[in-house]
Amino acid sequence: MSLASLVVVSIYAGTLAVILALPAAWLGETAESRPWWRRVRLWATVVALIQMAIYARFG
Amino acid sequence: VDAVRLSSLDLTLVVVYLVGITAVGLWASRGIKSTRDFFLAGKSLPWWMAGMSLVVSDIGAKDMVGLAGDAYRYGIVMMNFDFIGCTFPLLIAAFLFMPFFWSSGITTIPEYLGRRYDLRVRTFFAVIWSLFMVGTIATILVSAAAMFEGLLGWSFWLSVGITCVLVGLYTVSGGLRAVVITDVVSCVVLIAGATVMCVVGVREIGGIGVMVDRVSALPWTSEHFDLLPSSSHAAFPWPAVVLGLGFVLGPAYWVGNQAIVQRTLGTKSERDARASYVMCAAIKLVFPVLLVLPGLLALGLFANELGPPSAEFDANQVLPLMVTRLVPSGALGILMGAFVAGVMANLDSYINSASTLLVTDLYRPFVNPKASDEHCLVLGRVLVAVLLAGGAVLSFEVKTRFASVFEAFQTFLSFFQGALFALLLFGMLTRRATPASGVAGMLVGVGTAAALNAHGTLYLWTAWWSFVATAVTVVAVSTFTEPKSEADLRGLVCWVRG
Numbered sequence: 301m302s303l304a305s306l307v308v309v310s311i312y313a314g315t316l317a318v319i320l321a322l323p324a325a326w327l328g329e330t331a332e333s334r335p336w337w338r339r340v341r342l343w344a345t346v347v348a349l350i351q352m353a354i355y356a357r358f359g
Numbered sequence: 360v361d362a363v364r365l366s367s368l369d370l371t372l373v374v375v376y377l378v379g380i381t382a383v384g385l386w387a388s389r390g391i392k393s394t395r396d397f398f399l400a401g402k403s404l405p406w407w408m409a410g411m412s413l414v415v416s417d418i419g420a421k422d423m424v425g426l427a428g429d430a431y432r433y434g435i436v437m438m439n440f441d442f443i444g445c446t447f448p449l450l451i452a453a454f455l456f457m458p459f460f461w462s463s464g465i466t467t468i469p470e471y472l473g474r475r476y477d478l479r480v481r482t483f484f485a486v487i488w489s490l491f492m493v494g495t496i497a498t499i500l501v502s503a504a505a506m507f508e509g510l511l512g513w514s515f516w517l518s519v520g521i522t523c524v525l526v527g528l529y530t531v532s533g534g535l536r537a538v539v540i541t542d543v544v545s546c547v548v549l550i551a552g553a554t555v556m557c558v559v560g561v562r563e564i565g566g567i568g569v570m571v572d573r574v575s576a577l578p579w580t581s582e583h584f585d586l587l588p589s590s591s592h593a594a595f596p597w598p599a600v601v602l603g604l605g606f607v608l609g610p611a612y613w614v615g616n617q618a619i620v621q622r623t624l625g626t627k628s629e630r631d632a633r634a635s636y637v638m639c640a641a642i643k644l645v646f647p648v649l650l651v652l653p654g655l656l657a658l659g660l661f662a663n664e665l666g667p668p669s670a671e672f673d674a675n676q677v678l679p680l681m682v683t684r685l686v687p688s689g690a691l692g693i694l695m696g697a698f699v700a701g702v703m704a705n706l707d708s709y710i711n712s713a714s715t716l717l718v719t720d721l722y723r724p725f726v727n728p729k730a731s732d733e734h735c736l737v738l739g740r741v742l743v744a745v746l747l748a749g750g751a752v753l754s755f756e757v758k759t760r761f762a763s764v765f766e767a768f769q770t771f772l773s774f775f776q777g778a779l780f781a782l783l784l785f786g787m788l789t790r791r792a793t794p795a796s797g798v799a800g801m802l803v804g805v806g807t808a809a810a811l812n813a814h815g816t817l818y819l820w821t822a823w824w825s826f827v828a829t830a831v832t833v834v835a836v837s838t839f840t841e842p843k844s845e846a847d848l849r850g851l852v853c854w855v856r857g
Contacts, residue, residue, distance in 0.1 A: 304587035304597040308443060311605065315450055322454060328630055340634045344450055347640045351446055358435065358586040 305359030309352045316348040365691065370511070372692030376548065376699060377525060380541050384529025384707075387540040394735045397534035398466055398715045400625035404539055409622045409631065410638025412542035412708075414646070415549055416619055417445075417612075419705035420698045421502055423553065423650060427681070428674025430654025431665070434574075434583025436595045437654075438647035442586075443601065444609035446640045453636035455853070456614045457623050459787060461632040463850045466624065468615050468783075469720045475786040475851045476797030478724065483801060484779060485720035488617055491772050492713035496706065496750035497757045503702045504754070506695075519754055522706070523747045530707045531743045535625050538707045542622075545700035546642075552697020553649035555690045556681065560656035563685050573659040579667045580658070595819070603819025607826045608773070611780035618712040657681050710750075714742040773818050777825030778804025785833045790852045794843065796836035804829030 301309070319341060327341060336342060365373070391397050404412075429437045465471045469488065473481025500519050507518035529537040564570050574580050582588045587597040613619060613636075626632045657665065657677045661684070665677065686694055718739050723730060730738075778801050785792040785800075808825035812818070842848075848855045 302587070304601075307597075307601060308587065308605075311443075311447065311601070315447065319450065319454055327454075327633070340453070340630065340637050343634075343641060344453060344637045347446055347637065347644065348450060350644055351442060354442065355586060358584070 301356055302359060305355050308355040308359055312348050312352045312355070316345060316352075319344050319348070365511075365695065366688040368689050369692030369695060372689075373511075373695050373699060376696040380544055380700070380703060381525045381528055383544060384533055384537040384541045387537040388529055388533030391532070391534055391536070391736075393732050394718070394739060396536070397736055397739050398621070398625075398711075398719070400534065400536035400539060400622075402625055403536070403627050404622065404625045404631070404635075406626060406631040406634035407638055408539050408543050409626050409635035410642070411546040412539040412622045412704075413619060413635060413639040414642050415542045415545045415701065415704035416622065416708040418549065418646060418650070418701065419499065419502075420506065420701035421499075421705075423698065423701060424675055424678045426650040427654040427657065427678040428676075430651040431657050431677045432654075432668040432672070432674055433588075433594060434580065434655070435586050435651060436582070436588050436592075436600070437651050438586060439595070439600050439604060441643050441647040441650070443605040445613065445643045447605055448610040448613040449636045449640035449643065451610065452614050453633045453640070456783070456787065457620075457632045457636050458629040459853060460620065461624060461626065461629050466621075467617055467716055467719045468620055469617075469716065471851070472782060472786065472797070473720070473724075475848075476782065476792075477794040480782065480794075480797045480801055481720060482724075484615075484775070485716055487772075487775050489713060489716050489721070492618065492709050492716070493746065493749060493753065494757075494771075495709050496713065496746060497753035499702060499706045499709065500750050500754040501758050503699075503706070504758070506698055506702065515755075515758065519751050522702070523751050526703055526706050526710065527744060527747045530710055530747075531740050534739070535621060535711055538711050539622050539625070541707065542704045545704035548693070548700040549697045549704075550642075550645070550649070552694040552700070553646075555693050555697075556678075556686065557649055557652045557656075559685045559687070559690065560653055560660070560681060564656055564659050570656055570659040573662075574655055577658065577662055577667075583655070583658075594817075596817075599817055599819035599823070603817075603821075603823040607777050607780055607822040608819070611776035611783075611822075614783055615776070615779045617716055618708045621712050621715060622708075653678055653681050660685075710743050710746050713746050714739050717742055770812065770818070773822055774805055774808040774812065774825070777808060777822045777827075778829040781826050781829035781833060785830065786851070787853055790845070790848050790855060791837050791842055792833055793837045793840040795840040796833040799836045800829040800833040803832040 395401055426437055460471060463471065469481045469485040472484055500522060503522040504515045504518035507513045508515065529541060561567060571584065574583055582592060587600060588595055590596045590598055623632045623635050626635055654677055657680065661680060665680065666672070668674070682691070682694060718735050722738060723735065781804060782797055782800055804825045807828040808821050811821040811824055845855060
């Protein structure tokens with residue numbers, strides 16, 4: 301992986317870490333509030349992981 | 360490039376789309392009783408509608424044509440405008456900025472800046488965005504006219520007039536709700552049209568592998584398949600892409616552009632505001648492929664005809680050449696529908712948002728602070744019509760030098776993006792940023808951008824350094840000036856929630 305790829309993948313990894321670290325209550329997504337597949341954080345994680353894969357492969 | 364020959368089937372599809380989208384817009388216009396209904400859709404939009412509207416408020420016909428041309432010239436690096444220039448800021452905005460803006464109850468971004476800093480900062484950015492939007496409306500009308508002239512043989516004024524009437528019909532009466540509902544339809548048509556272009560091109564060349572082999576064999580394409588080109592790349596060195604596009608221009612656009620942010624402010628809950636941005640980010644994973652692939656396919660198919668991208672190379676002819684040579688009847692109608700969708704969705708978004716800015720940030724504070732809500736609603740509607748008429752008049756002037764005027768508006772906006780994003784970031788993240796630091800940071804940031812631009816610096820670097828200059832100024836000036844009280848900052852700073 302090139303330096304450029306590493307930098308961008310790290311940026312997305314950092315963003316993902318912040319998103320995952322946010323308290324569920326702060327997002328209004330406690331265990332009772334909605335099923336796991338309707339949680340915004342899950343879909344944001346999917347988007348971030350896809351971007352990391354793309355930059356790791358083509359960066 | 361040969362003229363496009365539409366069959367009666369294609370023509371029917373385009374006309375059905377035009378009539379249908381206007382009817383949908385008019386249907387969505389019922390029940391508008393207040394400025395909250397008109398400017399913010401009564402805060403009733405679901406996340407998926409706002410998310411799809413975000414996509415087509417950003418991507419229009421000019422992006423389809425422009426990105427294909429730039430992909431021919433530079434390769435897959437252009438995907439960064441939708442990847443790190445969109446998905447990264449969208450994810451950040453989804454969890455940091457948007458829920459916060461939504462709950463603070465603002466209608467416009469300059470309104471937030473005014474409450475967080477002072478009236479001078481609010482007015483400065485309201486004027487800048489209003490000017491930019493009027494210019495953008497004129498350039499969109501010119502692209503619409505060029506399209507209708509080419510497709511249907513209409514004259515310039517007939518094309519501009521019909522576009523204004525159709526968009527005006529539902530935007531004047533229905534405000535943001537009508538805009539967003541028509542945008543949902545446009546988003547589907549835009550994706551369908553772009554997909555048609557890619558499928559036809561890939562079939563013609565014989566597969567993606569063949570395309571890669573043919574493009575790689577050309578002598579000027581050594582970095583065409585590098586998403587992050589080397590730091591010596593003439594136009595897009597990777598450090599400038601990451602810092603200028605990813606950290607400044609992208610976030611400033613997705614957090615500070617009223618035409619973008621307004622549909623999210625109109626969502627029905629804080630969660631919907633957040634989800635709309637994540638949905639937009641998900642769709643944006645697909646669009647770079649749909650918009651950049653035609654340019655690469657053109658390289659594989661027509662490189663001998665189009666030639667290497669020299670100084671005289673006209674990048675805007677790449678997509679029209681693909682369309683005229685490859686797309687069959689029927690599919691052409693869908694593709695043309697996508698172009699029309701792109702134009703109308705862009706136009707209605709900018710008109711609605713320009714009207715919102717003028718009423719909220721200039722008319723109410725300066726002209727008539729005691730104006731009733733009914734009065735402002737009528738004014739908002741009148742302004743939509745005036746903006747359309749003004750854009751139509753201005754479009755004739757723009758038409759004669761379209762490329763240079765469009766570029767001038769983009770350059771003009773790039774002077775303010777670094778300063779805008781730095782002020783939003785510091786304003787939201789720290790209670791220590793003072794009103795005086797906001798004014799000083801704005802002036803230093805814009806001054807830095809103007810100086811760098813005059814020096815001929817790459818615009819990605821200009822955006823980055825103006826952001827840095829604003830940030831340093833805000834920190835420095837805030838150390839010796841008085842911040843606002845905690846009560847004044849309630850609901851405006853992340854750590855001081857309302």
